[in-house]
Amino acid sequence: MPSYDSDGHRESGGRRRHRSTSGTPKKRKPSSSGRRGTSSHTLSAEALAQLNAGAAVAPSSSGDGSSAQPQRDERRRDRRERGDREARREDRLEREERRERRARRERRDREEAEEREARREREERRERRERDEGLGRQPSRRDSTGAGAGGRRDSRRRDSRRRDSQDQYESSRTQSEDRRRRQRRDDERHERHTRRREGRAGGRESERELDTDDERRARHAKRYDRNERYDHQQRQSTDRRTSKYYYIDHEADHDHDDGYDRVDAGGFADRRHRSRRDRRIPSGAVLEEGRSRGLRKTSAGYRHDAAAAATATAAAAAAGGGLFGKWRGHLRGGFGGLSSRGSNDSSNSGHTIQKVKEEQLYYTKQRQSPPWTKKKKLVLFGGIGGAILIIIIAVVAVVVSKKHGGSGGGSSSSGSSDSSGCSGLACISPASIPSGAPTWLNPYSWASVTDFNLTYTSETVGGLPVMGLNTSYDDSAAANAKTKPLNQAWGSYGTTPARGVNLGGWLSLEPFITPSLFNFNSRLGIVDEYTLCAYLGAAKCSSTLESHYASFVTESSFQEIAAAGLDHVRIPFSYWAVEVYDGDPYLFRTSWRYLLRGIEWARKYGLRVNLDLHGLPGSQNGWNHSGRQGAIGWMNGTDGELNVQRSLDVHDRLSQFFAQPRYKNVISHYGLANEPRMTFLSMASVMNWTQAAAALIRKNGVSNETIIVFGDGFCGLDKWQGQPNTYNLALDVHQYEIFNNDQIVYSHEEKITYACRGWTAQTEQSMNTATGFGPTITAEWSQADTDCAPYLGNVGNGNRWTGTYDVGNASLNALTPKCPAQDATCSCNNANADPSTYSDAYKQFLLTFAEAQMDAFETGWGWWYWTWDTEAATQWSYRKGLAAGILPADASSRSFSCSSGTIPSFADLPETY
Known part of the structure; x- marks a missing residue:
């Protein structure tokens, strides 16, 4: 709202002055007291008596004027509101006026442009007409020499027409310039008035500047106009000088x-x-x-x-x-x-x-080539020749390296080759790959081509591509001398239990296995594969994960697994190898190709495969290894039933693919869902889904010899007695002492005792159909006696061993140390140290603890260690455990057995270790 208390405020924006009849402002004279309304006048005695009488009749009506104060305040508020409304109205009118002015200016510019174009076209037509008339006449040489007066008159007439045309054009252009100059001055004057009105509410400074500018322009109006005219005349003079021999249309574009x-x-x-x-x-x-x-x-x-x-x-x-x-x-x-x-x-x-x-x-003149052109040509041709030479050398090097050492993934085997001796991408042509083929069908986009069939095919089975598979396969290999080859039946797992290992953290990420993939600022919240790919974006996620797929597990991994006396391998993978839903950020289908190659490598070394669907749509447990940490969205939440159906669709496609004859001998187990959290989900609902999935798998042709595996959901092995076993099912239990607050506090001796007696008894109970389900396998376990590995309990959750495990659930938290000492001496330093620093007593304990568990689980249908390799967590890596001497060199030849009856006490080993 405008300020009314400034002495220098103008009449148009402040209070109005009284005017005389002549129209000139008439100022008020200050009173003798210096305040308004305080001048004194002498009253007669009669008038004074009347005033006193009126005051006596209504003394309360005048008082001290306090009753009239609210009315005066209300009137002030009304005036302020009216002023505000008036100011808003003026602003609105001003904005509309500016829009109209801008529209007029644009319309004027368009009209002037059209006028210039029309004038240019008329001039061109006139010139063409004059030229055609002039060229159409062919006077004789005698007339053209100027001997005749008619020729001179014609020449003068043409020159006169040209001068008249140019003078007329310059006159119209001068008028146009004057008109635009006047319009520009009007716009500037209006803009200054607008700025003055807008500046009243913010102070007087900008107004004074505008007034100063107005006064300066008023005093020197003639000088401003003279300068503008001079500039225009200078431009005209320049145009005339430069147009001596040709005509320039200054208005043209x-x-x-x-x-x-x-x-x-x-x-x-x-x-x-x-x-x-x-x-x-x-x-x-x-x-x-x-x-x-x-x-x-x-x-x-x-x-x-x-x-x-x-x-x-x-x-x-x-x-x-x-x-x-x-x-x-x-x-x-x-x-x-x-x-x-x-x-x-x-x-x-x-x-x-x-x-x-x-x-x-x-x-x-004939244009001459500049002297540097030849040099430039030499440089250009030399560069092209050098590039071609480099490409030829690179191709030869790739072919030679593939012949000698293979390619991709760190594999030591040679790539796929044909009878001509070529290998890898050298055996195909880019032209053989259709344009627009997805990445999973285009070998030129793969991080590794080792042991893949690179011949393009769009063929699918169950909607899943066969691209990459070699047409021939051989099932004659055996993992070791104590097991049968793949093309012979395994026999009874009750008498010959499986001894295997997981390939965890490979096709389904787990932060504690590969912490380098999750090494981000904690504020970013990258805690699982979902948030990792969402943060990286599709392209970076693709390159990062495929590089991991190609290098973390190679052919040598399967060779070493077989050499360690193991005969089975469990391969976890997740649903995005088959399909993605609802904008999932996961890397779609790339892991599928590596899963198929992993099965072929297992076949090559006689290892039987336990397929493990580790992550289901929506997450079946809310843990990071299901793909997404947090809420459970499978059988739970808004999309719970939808995700149940999606998981059945995934199994429908998987079972159609693996029902092919080539997988009958190599796939021994088919896992439905890893660790469905039945402490949260309905056990009856999960079992109904299990029966439906098993029926679908058998219907699609998966061999009855392949064992279908379902998880116990951490309900305990005594809860499954009486459950139907129509489709050759096996119950999968995962045994870890360190994830239980009551068991992690066991001493070294108590840990081994519980493995030998507790887990042996549980397995025997479960194997008996009178007291349990029947066929039972232990698909995950570890020799780790602490939960100290970084990220093991999810990213940022701490650990139980030192009392820093906080998941926001009082029944699961461990906020006091849980090592056997249960005090401040509990430390993770020794458990996370390099195994070369382990004491002999600690190494012996870890070896004995591992062999005790192997012995206990072999009372069922076998076991799979978690996991084959990690980046740093030695006690969770079978490969690193072998190298450190804390796992048996041959899984079938062990130094300790629970049946020996003697369990070492390890009294000299500190319980904080």
């Missing part, structure tokens, strides 16, 4: 200049624009075809076009064809400035040609 507006017969314009003479020059072919706009105006005032070219060609040929032939062969083409000035006779044309020859204008 110079962005559309075709390069010939700068050409004149005398060469002045070309020299002035010589730095730009190579720009926008049409080719000779364009000129010959008549597609160029040609010259604006020559020395005779005519434009060049095809008709003029034809006429002048004949005239020039008669005068001197040699020079003209050279002229016509120039890149610029056409006639440039060869027209006669005011006449069309051949002698004058020849004179003009001779003048051009004498001046030796640059455009009459």
Whole structure:
């Protein structure tokens, strides 16, 4: 709202002054007291008596004026509100006025542009008409020499018309400039008034500046106008000087200049624009075809076009064809400035040609190649040749390396080869891959091509691609001398239990196995594969994960597994190898190709495969190894039932694919869902889904010899007695002492005792159909006696061993140390140290603890260690445990057995270790 307390405020924005009848402002005279309404006047005695009488009658009505104060406040508020409304109305009107002014300005600009274009077109038509009339007449040489008075009159008449046309144009242009200058001054004046009104609410400074500017412009109006006129006259003078031999349309759009507006017969314009003479020059072919706009105006005032070219060609040929032939062969083409000035006779044309020859204008010479062009060509050709040579060397190197050492993934085997001896990508051509093929069908986008069939095929089974699979396979291999080859039946797992290992953290990420993939600032919240891919984005996630798939597990991994006396391998993978839903950020289908190659490598070394669907749509347990940590969305939540159906769809496609005959001998177990959390989910609902999935798998043709595996859901082995076993099912239990707050506190001796007695008894109970389900396997276990491995209990959750495990659930938290000492001496330093620093007593304990568990689980149908390899967690890596001597070199030849009856006490080993 405007300020009314400023002495210098103008009448238009503040209070109004009283005016006399003459219209001149009349100021109030200050009172003697210096305040308004306090001047004193002498009253008569009668008037004073009347006033006293009125005050006595209604003393309460006047009082001290306090009752009238609210009314005065209300009136002030009304005035302020009216002022605010008026200010808003003025602002709105001002904005509308600005919009109208801008629209008028744009409309005026459009009209002026249209006027300029129309004027230019009229001028062009007039010039073409005059040129056609002039070129249409062919006077005799005698008349053209000026002997006749008629010829001179015609020449003067044409010159007069040109001068009149130019004067008329300059006059109209001057008027247009004046009109635009006046409009610009009006706009500036209006803009200053607008800024003055807008600046009233913010202070007087900007208004004073505007007033100063107005006063300065008022005092020096003539000087401003004179300067503008002088500038305009200078531009006109410059135009006249530079237009001595040709005509420039200053109103035209110079962005559309075709390069010939700068050409004149005398060469002045070309020299002035010589730095730009190579720009926008049409080719000779364009000129010959008549597609160029040609010259604006020559020395005779005519434009060049095809008709003029034809006429002048004949005239020039008669005068001197040699020079003209050279002229016509120039890149610029056409006639440039060869027209006669005011006449069309051949002698004058020849004179003009001779003048051009004498001046030796640059455009009459044959263009010479600059001296550096040859060097540039040499550099260019040399670079191309070098690049070709480098490519040839690279291709040869790749072929040679693949013949000797294979490629991709760190594998030691050679790549796929044919009878010609080629290997890898050298055996195919890029042309064999259809354009637009997805990455999982395009070997040129794969991080590894080792042991893949690279011949393109879009064939699918169950909607899943077979691309990469070799057509031939051999099931004659055996894992070791104590097991049967794949093409022979295993026999009874009750008498010959499985001894295997997991390939955890490979195709389904787990932070504690590969912490380097999750080494981000904790504020980013990257705790699982979902958040990792969401953060990296599709392209970076693809390159990061495929590089991991190609290198973390290689062919040598399977070779070493078989050499360790193991005969089975469990391969965890997740649903995004088959399908993705609802904008999942997961890397789609790439892991599928590596799963198939992993099965073929297992086949090569006689290892039987336990397929493990580790992550289901929505997450079946809410843990990071299911893909997404947090809420359970399978059988739970808004999309719970939808995700149940999606998981059945995934098994439908998987079972169709693995029902192929080539997988009958190598796939021994088919896992439905890893660790469904039945302490949270309904056990009855999970079992109904299990029966439906098993029926679907058998219906799709998976062999009855393949054992279908379902998890116990951490409900305990005594809860499954009486459950139906129609489809050759086996119950999967995962045994870890360290994830139980009551068991992690066991001493070293108690841990081994519980493994030998507790887990043996549980397994025997479960194997008996009278007390348990029946067939039971232990698909996960570890020799680790602490939960100290970083990220083991999810990223950022701490550990139980030192009392830092906080998941926000009082029944699961471990906020006090849980090592056997249960005090501040509990430390993770020893457990996480390099195994070379382990004491002999600690190594012996870890070996004994591992062998005790193997012995206990072999009372069932076998076991799979978690996991084969890790980046740093030694006690969770079978491979690193073998190297450190804390696992048996041969899983079937062990130094400790629970049946020996003697369990070492390890009294000399500190319980904090």
